Amino acid sequence: MKIQGKMFIWLSFFILAMAVLYGLWSKEPVGTTALFMAFGLAIMVGYYLAFTARRVDAMAQDDKEADVADEAGELGFFSPHSWQPLSLAIGGALAFLAVALDWWLMFFSLPVILIGIWGWVFEYYRGENQNQ
Incomplete structure (x- = not known):
């Protein structure tokens, strides 16, 4: 430092x-x-x-004599795969499109965003990634 x-x-x-x-x-x-x-x-x-x-x-x-790996530690847990960011990206794109075009499009983007958030939060409570 x-x-x-x-x-x-x-x-x-x-x-x-x-x-x-x-x-x-x-x-x-x-x-x-x-x-x-x-x-x-x-x-x-x-x-x-x-x-x-x-x-x-x-x-x-x-x-001055240290190696690059001297500060390396555990990187943490990373999800192997997830489809939820795709859902959030589509919902976010629709929401920004609603701002640009017209607000009625927000009614279609909000459920997509909520489904993406719900799926991402509860991703490890169901399916093959469920913690035992």
Whole structure:
């Protein structure tokens, strides 16, 4: 985490320099304000990472001799297959089409979305993937 904190702090100083240069050169208030806000965001993230790095143990990214696999851990459980995202995608596409064309199409998209959500939530309570 130490290297990320340093990177964000250096990035914030670069953004500050560019904000001052841009503000003096262009005299455009919106872009200058956006750059100063980006400076604030970068300095907050950099300070948080540097502050947190002092409280946690050294991680693999802080060691120059570390391998990529040193921080690898369990990735978690991933569903082998599911048809529910297809149902949600079709329902979502119909819902956005309803916004673009006319609201009556929402009456057809809402049941498709609800069926997709219901199926996805209860996917492991029935069928071959049921937990015993």
